[in-house]
Amino acid sequence: MTETTALRMASRGLLSAALAAAFCGAVVFASGTAPRAADLAKPVGPVVLTVAGDIGAANRPAFDEGTDSFLNYHEKTFQSAAEFDRAMLESLGMQRVEIAYEGWAQPSTFEGPWLKDVLAAAGAAGKDVTVVALDGFGAEIPAADIQALDWVVGLKRDGRYLGLGQRGPIWLVYRRPDGAVLTAEDEQRWPWAAFYIEVE
Structure with a gap:
């Protein structure tokens, strides 16, 4: 582990068993796939990513304090949102x-x-976003950066799905299209343990 990674982990804090339990409690089950915003269906498996805010497509109703306990913990509310499972x-x-x-x-x-x-797919193309991790860490990504860099919503690393202990369920990373060497500054911009995207 590099000094940069160690400092970053310390600053963000470790996920506690209570947070993990709360996350699992907030998982929602439903049905479908989502190739386009107009066809956004409901997930059939556990939801791993919720996109809310200024979106044009949604597949779930408004935030519910009673059932959305983990979102409530992070004070994330919405009138509608787009939920994705891994298959979607x-x-x-x-x-x-x-x-x-x-x-x-x-x-x-x-x-x-x-x-x-x-x-x-969520009807939010060309907009700034904030990616939120399970521990509350938020990474702002301007729309210009989304277009300029090859951002990947990482579900797998080296062929294996990312679990909660491996910076999952989602780790957003990018490569530079010009092939420039990635630095510690780049690495610090990659939000891991991500589960929520707020569109501005």
């Missing part, structure tokens, strides 16, 4: 991006849909 995210197209960051022992391959495609 995978149906948007699984991209493979190799990340060669000097702070890691070796490069890693991440798999998941482009962030821009996830936002398009």
